[in-house]
Amino acid sequence: MFDTLQDRLSSVFKGLRAKGRLTEADIDATMREIRIALLEADVNLGVVKEFVAAVKGRAMEAELSKALNPSQQVIKFVHEELISILGGEARAVRFAKQPPTVIMLAGLQGAGKTTLAGKLARWLKAEKHAPLLVAADLQRPNAVNQLQIVGERAGVHVFAPEPGNGVGDPVDVARRAIAHASAKLYDVVIVDTAGRLGIDEELMQQAADIKAAVRPHETLFVVDAMIGQDAVNTAKAFDEGVGVDGVVLTKLDGDARGGAALSIARVLGKPIMFASSGEALGDFDRFHPDRMASRILG
């Protein structure tokens, strides 16, 4: 992902470096090219406008004519403004003072929630936490089973409704899981919730009910970075319907343009906290805006 954007920006910068002094027209031309590159990468229009205006404003203010290396200066502004669009500082999980910390995962079906639950659990375990996975996705017949497989791979216990008890109530399962975690001294509870193919009332209501029952310290919206502008729209809908604290981008290993996903932090005003880039449990890391900006700028 981002290969085309990376190539486009690197050729813009190459052209810029070739110039000695920079006139206002040079800056305008550069910003036009950057604008096109970002739009072609599917970055949200509002975000692009804001970004271009910010870089241009700084470039005009900087008295580039006096700068030792004007093109380098402009590239630095681009880098810094990109970090800002991506959320600025990396945001760590806020652990509860009184364990267990409850992390709820929400998102559409197929976003990668169950896979992510396993990745997060594995990562937390490596960070010396004692996580418990909770199967509160009782919508899909196979979801509990899938989480159990993921839990086994991560070496993390899964709290699930007892078999043979009918479909079960996800709110009740989630609530009992928290009590179980407290009793058994798990310090982080990861609640995997049901998704659907599209946003609907029932999905939002169920997620909101689970949230009200377990009062998560972090509600993370999990989104497939491959789905383009829908990622931004879905994120907004979840934030309005359920309320989210942070975003997890999945499938960053895909070959979609990906720019939309990069717009989420700014459009939502919520940090991207984790990034997932493959099907293996290890293909996962905290999201660092500065590292992502460096990756995009090459």
Ligand code: GDP
């Ligand atoms: P859920 O419905 O939100 O729980 O989504 P799943 O965790 O079941 O994931 C849906 C599909 O996407 C599965 O086939 C996963 O293996 C796959 N998947 C999840 N995360 C990633 C990722 O980061 N990269 C790739 N390539 N595939 C992923």
